[in-house]
Amino acid sequence: ILIVDDEQLERNALKVIINKDINSIVEIEEAVNGREAIVKSRSFNPDIIFLDIKMPGINGIDAARTIRDSDSSVSIVFLTAYNQFEYAREAIDIGVSNFIIKPSSDSHILEVINKVITNIDNSRAEFIEKEDNEIRLNKASGYLENEFIYNLSVRGISEEKFESYLSFLELDFFSARAGISKLNYSTYPVHIDSSYQKHVLRKKTVFIIQNILTDIGLTTLFNMELSNIYFLVIKLKGSSINLDTLDISRLSIAISDEVKKTINLEVITSFGSIFKDPAESIKSFSRAKNNLVGEASLLSSVQQPSKADIFPFNLEIELEQGLLKGSRKEVLETYQHLCNWFNNSLLKYENKKRSIIELTTVLRHAVAYQQPDGICTVDDGDINEAMSAEVLLSGLNIFLNNLLEQTASVKNMENSPAIKSACRFIEDNFKQDITLEESATHCRLSSFYFSKLFKKSMGITFIDYLTNCRLREAKRLLESSNLSMKEISYEIGYSDPNYFTRVFKRIESISPTTYRSNKMLRSQ
Structure with missing residues (x-):
């Protein structure tokens, strides 16, 4: 509290009342005129100012106006005599919290002080609640965005649910195009050995992609939970941007160059087909996965690989869909195709192993969405520690069978009590x-x-x-x-x-x- 009055007696009396009867923890400063009040309000940052109107030099009205310009939240209570009440209109314009007319009883002064303190407490509580709500809303939006993109890319989504997501995210959808960015962590100057480090690099890459696409008038939504960055490039209704004529190759190169320039990491970005019907979203993401093969030439330090050297993303899709359907036949057939690729690929063993580990991450996420507790309990087993192709592929076989058992237990639970x-x-x-x-x-x-x-x-x-x-x-x-x-x-x-x-x-x-x-x- 800052008490401003040119009369020492008045300041002392107010201090005695506050210290004696106000239960809140109070720190009090004093000022003897309007000029000192302005200076002290900037250094002391009071919550409440008791300000005498009639003072030599800068009066209370002018001081309040100056203080209000730099601090709109401070509560100002005017101390005024009966014959100074003509200032009331100006005081109201400034936004004072209350008046204390001198001389006044102790009980009235306390009533005014408690009322002002209550208003301050209420305002702070409202601000904190609003801030908390915004934080929760942002978190919810982030979770919903991840789930939305996951559903569009893996599980498919009904038109009704599609509209519900867009409504919550406040997007006036017209059309969209799937995008996938694959980060080559091995090109980063520092060795990446933890999921947290990868998450940080993905987050930085998402920020760069978002800025590039926002600058050309497009809206983006991302999934940050998968090993690659899955995103949706959205044209909103009324937007003049034409997704059909957008130079995708140039955009992929721009993303690659900017990521390399900003965080010194190589990345491949590919895009799928344009869709308006949510039922076509999976096809768009599948096209984006397949296009990663063609986009691989954008990596400046890597020569154009043959198709045998590129991880077969179509098999990843088939494994996801087989697991979600609980089809052991489809999953094991796709596993055999994956083994053929692994044994015939010219890639180094460590690179192929890294692709299999990333695949297990994607599949765990796919199964987790089907679980009662939202958690996939199947671990990688021997895959992470495998030193040979035989051990690694055997571990993958066990991993896939365990995933099938977990999805089967969920289907049985649908008939549970x-x-x-x-x-x-x-x-x-x-x-x-x-x-x-x-x-x-x-x-x-x-x-x-x-x-x-x-x-x-x-x-x-x-x-x-x-x-x-x-x-x-x-x-x-x-x-x-x-x-x-x-x-x-x-x-x-x-x-x-x-x-x-x-x-x-x-x-x-x-x-x-x-x-x-x-x-x-x-x-x-």
């Missing part, structure tokens, strides 16, 4: 403010998997099932009790009666009041 348990939990607790997350925890499932499994088992979403339970009870109460709409709303788990009315009308096509009236007429 978990959802029956969830339904009982909802039936017993729908009057409370229960959430999907709480229900998933009750079943010991991840929220993502629980939501998916519930819809598949019950034919409706969790929220629709919960709503049906609540409205069934609401109709019973409307027919058999004299409870008000507000009381019924609280009774069935809704804290907002207006929301209850809107939900009831949306489901039943009539308001709860009309429903009750109709039932009463029929009974008569």
